Amino acid sequence: MFGIRRPLRRAVSLGLPTAWGALAVTYKLTCPPAQQQGLGARIVTSAVFFAVGTGLVVQVRRTLLRELRQARRVAGAAQSALLRPLPPRVGGLDVAVARLSADRGATVGGDLYEVVATEYGVRVVMGDVRGHGLSALSTVAAVLGSFREAAHDEADLGRVLRRLDRALARHLRERARDTSESSGVPDTPVAEEFVTVLLLEIARDGAVRALNCGHPWPYLLRGPRVEPLARADPLPPLGPFPLPPDLTATPCGALRRGESLFLFTDGAAEARDARGRFFPLPTALSDAVRHHPVSARHLLRAVLAALLRHTAGRPADDVALLVLQNGRERAALGARDGDMTGTAAS
Template identity: 60%
Template sequence: MIRIEARARVVALALPAIWGAVAVAYELTCPLAQEDGLGARMTSSAVFFAVGTGLTAGVRRVLLRELAQLSEVAKAAQRVLLRPLPPRLDGLAVAAGQLSAHRGADVGGDLYEAVVTERGVRVVMGDVRGHGLAPIGTVAAVLGSFREAAHDERELAGVLRRLERALGRHVDGVEGGAEGADGEEFVTVLLLEIRPDGSVFALNCGHPWPYRLGRGVGRIVGGEPLPPLGPFPLPDALPARYCGRILPGEVLLLHTDGVEDARDAAGRFFPLHRALVEAAAAPASPEPDELVGSLRGALLRHTGGRSGDDMALLALRNDRPRVPRQGCAQTANLRSSTRS
């Protein structure tokens, strides 16, 4: 593969080399190039102008091809790191999107993932200190740990402890292998477990609580959040907090703090709650991909495309059918048998 790429690069540079050889040969061998008359000088200028144009075009073509290849490789790596979520997960419609503070990047310091497990759909959303490309190593460490721990650990507490250990190993590796590490890496993390009946359990380390869109718009809250992962060790007891249920048709919206902290040119914050109220006022329950897309567009308009922080959104809608409670079904059967 390396030899093929090297051969292609040599072929791409062949034309500029030929143009350069023509210019040198003209200067050394053509009698007209040795004359001092106006016509000779004009001819020489025309030759060298043509040669310069050819060289510029050839080099530009090579650079554009190299840039396209690098962009393709970078986007492939970004898709592996923050892979697209499937549109449906165990009866939940899912959509996600983000905006990086680094121009030209598809990922930054925000992270999210959702997987189906034996306990239900488990979701993580987090925000690494810093923005742009610098926190990507930490994002990779936390996401990689979650993708394994979400399936291996029976309780959410076990998942969170695995994330803490992964972050600690990553920080230790950076401090040991790179100069200038400040040892102050931290990550806000929200872990959710959405069970088959719509019950939501959560562990929150310094992250914004999500919104629920149904008959109205409000946050689901599971108590006071823990500190972000990194600066302080997790407590010995880590019970997952019950946050209520999302009923069929209701939408859960997770976000990073960059969304509500986004400012316009006048310094006004992005009105996320108002935007969600408008979405919830529609006759039908909003589609997750349309909700994320409309919020993303509104954020771009609000900030004028100049965000100072990364922003991420993740929407989940409960599309599971309504199932009557077991007690009600047993009562109905009993009444029917009594009448007969």
């Protein structure tokens, strides 16, 4: 059915402008008023051609908008398949996540995230691919696909990061080769391509370890206090530079019951208002938890609302926000929960 409809729609979209053009030419060649040189005849002829031209413009515009909407639906479906809805609870952690696009018409961005429960604890990745569009989406697919396998296979967090680095390098080489074959020019450099990546591991006892490649450090919320999870200088982003030989994860203390981690991409930290002022993310977090403990979902909604107010609903860059809250009772972190199939909070 759909295979028949698409050629039919394309034939109609091409046939109507052709018919309008043929009508204008026929009028000019055969209609007696079009052969006259008087003022009235000229006005009638101009009106006919104006109507035909307007019809052509309207039809072309409708065709382009229809194709654009179809492309957005396909791109949105592809990104939704990659950034799967996160369950509301993973390994004893309450989870809430939200994505915000800088362009209302854009459905493809470079932000990535995933939370998985493994035998080594809960492992988390958040990253930001340079750029937008299909090239960024393919890079997101390469990095996420590697993480989803390595998080379960590798006991050491550093080896997980090396797997991501190799997957990204392989993807960029293949993309450069495909580009050179299609364009007929030598391999294009990929040195400007990079991905910021934050890896977290939250063990069964709540101990947190991290590896950071150029990504903003998350905030740790302990009661009314808001502080960076770590202050160590991050490694360079993946892509431009090789990883160092020693990849020892940074110890970041423990995530105790009721405490939260707030992860974000730089689109949140660098969001500006109309006067050019940066979004005060720590202040928004403090305001959200000032008077009483809040759930992961409430915290996410409070910060998201503050961000939208600050940017008047129009952030200049894509934004991803992720909240992890230690909501365990008796179960240790990393245990398999029974509600792993829930709907993602947003």
